Amino acid sequence: TQLLEQSPQFLSIQEGENLTVYCNSSSVFSSLQWYRQEPGEGPVLLVTVVTGGEVKKLKRLTFQFGDARKDSSLHITAAQPGDTGLYLCAGARQFYFGTGTSLTVIP
């Protein structure tokens, strides 16, 4: 059951550009996680957001949890080719993942 819709589904940008990925749901989550996955590997946890309105920063990545805890966003500043991958959000308990955003950063 895909309860989490991500947008955009695909994103191709030039190195140095900024981007935002969205994760939306009609359900309220006690927490939400973001993962990045590279081809042929398992997903790697980037961050967990717990409190409504919370903002967390991880170097050039900024994660925000919506006030109502139904949505989240991931903003990448000055994207680099190493940011290329599939970005996934997951709700509390992480059984179900969002629909995914495939990011390609072109050098």
Next chain:
Amino acid sequence: GAVVSQHPSWVICKSGTSVKIECRSLDFQATTMFWYRQFPKQSLMLMATSNEGSKATYEQGVEKDKFLINHASLTLSTLTVTSAHPEDSSFYICSARDKNWNQPQHFGDGTRLSIL
């Protein structure tokens, strides 16, 4: 940190054969393991949840007789794709978590299954 080992990483076999994929937790006891299926550039789709010593819980639309899951010990779960056909070709990923569900699950590196 916690490590989950998945084996094999890549398997190619003929249509009609059965394939077994292993998922092992190397440094913790995995009371629950999850099996996911993933198509290229798409998200992970949960197939089933297995708890040690009990029958797996399958997601709607997943054939339990097709995808046999065994979780006989606290460190090992197996997924057997029975009588595999080309449409079963996919990337299969397992994850494991211990009894503390406040901790995130740990993922294996996946198995690329190609059925000829």
